[in-house]
Amino acid sequence: MTVMSAPLAPDPGPPPAGFLVLLPVKPPALGKSRLVGLGHDERRLLARAFALDTAQAALAAHHVAGVLVATDDAAFSAELTALGCVAIPDGVSLDLNGTLRQAAAEAARRWPGLVPVALCADLPALRAVDLDEALGEVAEAIAAGTPASFVADTEGVGTTLYTAPYDAFDPHFGLESAAVHQARGARPVQAAAPTLRRDGDDLDDLAGARAHGGGPCTAALTGR
Secondary structure: OOOOOOOOOOOOOOOOOOEEEEEEOOOHHHOOOOOOOOOHHHHHHHHHHHHHHHHHHHHHOOOEEEEEEEOOOHHHHHHHHHHOOEEEOOOOOOOHHHHHHHHHHHHHHHOOOOEEEEEOOOOOOOOHHHHHHHHHHHHHHHHOOOOOEEEEOOOOOOEEEEEOOHHHOOOOOOOOHHHHHHHOOOEEOOOOOHHHHOOOOOHHHHHHHHHOOOOHHHHHHHOO
8 A cells, every 4th residue: 555645845935024114205305414525416316216126126025015205305205106115294304213104003004014115215225125134123023022113324314124013113313323223122123134124325325335236226326
């Protein structure tokens, strides 16, 4: 009698997406004032390129179910929507943390099962695989009982990513934000790649981002 072996269990495939990126975007005409040495039009184009590259990387990340953009620039909102983002007006202008809390409240209404991720919109070298690696660690931390996590910038002073479930979502971007987030119980993400930590505040940051390759929109500009 021939004994048939049990069939192999089907490959479960990749884990389901569980995060929603909140992307606050200043109108490009107002962004990147610290890029000293560049003209207004150059700063505007770079701010636009940074946001587009950040949004595209987030949209391509496997753990990310969607990207919710908060911006008051109607024309740029249309560009980001064309990429696949959902856009809402920035209802708390000049208050980044207020904008993020309002965006998180809207996200909780629309997508209650997802975890909000506040992400800076000036990460020109960000790669989807690097964001996925960080969010995978965040998911493990949440499962282990640590709700809030953050990623410090390259200098270890600012914050480029902050995340927590809706009921614990309490971002504090601003002066010394990395220390503030950690003091308030958020856990630093150990798997944060340089592309997730390198924002584009000044020309040194831009040079550092270029060293990591940069996204297509930023690379097209800096290549010129």
